[in-house]
Amino acid sequence: MKPTFRRTAGLLIAAVISLLAWPSAASAHGGAKITVNHDGRGSVWVNVTYEDGHPAEGFVDATLTAKEADGTTVAPAKMVQSSAPGTLVYMSTLPAGQWAVTVEFGPPIARTCNAAFQVGTANNTQQTNCDAPTPLAASAPAGSGDDGGNGTAWLLITIAAVGGLVCAVLALKFRGRRQSDRAGTPAPQRKQKATARK
Numbered sequence: 001m002k003p004t005f006r007r008t009a010g011l012l013i014a015a016v017i018s019l020l021a022w023p024s025a026a027s028a029h030g031g032a033k034i035t036v037n038h039d040g041r042g043s044v045w046v047n048v049t050y051e052d053g054h055p056a057e058g059f060v061d062a063t064l065t066a067k068e069a070d071g072t073t074v075a076p077a078k079m080v081q082s083s084a085p086g087t088l089v090y091m092s093t094l095p096a097g098q099w100a101v102t103v104e105f106g107p108p109i110a111r112t113c114n115a116a117f118q119v120g121t122a123n124n125t126q127q128t129n130c131d132a133p134t135p136l137a138a139s140a141p142a143g144s145g146d147d148g149g150n151g152t153a154w155l156l157i158t159i160a161a162v163g164g165l166v167c168a169v170l171a172l173k174f175r176g177r178r179q180s181d182r183a184g185t186p187a188p189q190r191k192q193k194a195t196a197r198k
Contacts, residue, residue, distance in 0.1 A: 032056065032109050033129070036101065038117040040124030042093030046079060046103055046113075048086045055086025061106030064090050069098040079103070094119045103130075 035047040044064065048056040060081065066074040072095075079088035094101075094117070101115045113130030 032105075032111070034103075034105070034109075034111065034113050036103055036113055036115040036128045036130060038094075038101075038115070038119070038126045040118070040120060040122045040126065042095065042119050044090040044094065044101060044117070045082070046088045048088070048105075048109070055084075056109075057085060060086070060088060060109065062088050063104045063106075064101065065104070066094055066099045066101045068095075068100075072097070096120055 031051050033049045033051060037045050037047065046062060048060055050056065062079040063076050064074075064079055065076045074092075074094065077090060077092065080091055081087070082089045096119050099117050099119055101117055103113045103115075105111045105113070111130065113128070115126075115128035115130075117126055118124075
């Protein structure tokens with residue numbers, strides 16, 4: 001029983017710590033600077049760097065969609081990490097035409113970038129910059145005067161409180177079971193020595 005409780009509590013604590021630390025690595029670099037690139041012949045790629053100049057490391061979730069001026073659309077496609085750090089590539093090419101391209105990023109970037117590209121046969125590289133705010137910085141409504149980080153702080157506090165509450169409940173439950181096990185176990189009876197009667 002004891003090892004099971006310790007294992008469960010350890011997993012919960014590790015989960016809470018990872019949730020608290022997850023945004024820290026990205027936010028330490030500052031906001032993400034995103035550039036959507038096109039070579040003029042249908043190839044699209046994205047560069048993601050942080051404000052301090054470091055390329056984004058690890059997995060970056062990005063989905064590309066595109067719509068041509070005549071209404072033709074391209075189905076959503078996951079962009080693939082290339083060998084260059086912070087560079088994501090659209091694995092197909094856009095046909096000739098005037099395209100409105102949308103790249104949607106998942107957390108921790110959580111940003112949508114739009115770009116307009118003229119696709120033809122010329123080698124004409126085009127770029128669109130789309131800077132994202134600091135990861136997990138909740139956007140406050142206009143005119144509210146509140147700092148966006150307040151929402152994030154409350155989220156982290158809530159996660160920590162819930163994790164601590166779950167650990168406390170498990171500890172009380174384990175303690176109650178242990179006491180009930182002791183109460184249900186009969187106390188050992190002492191053998192009385194027989195006294196010899198004269």
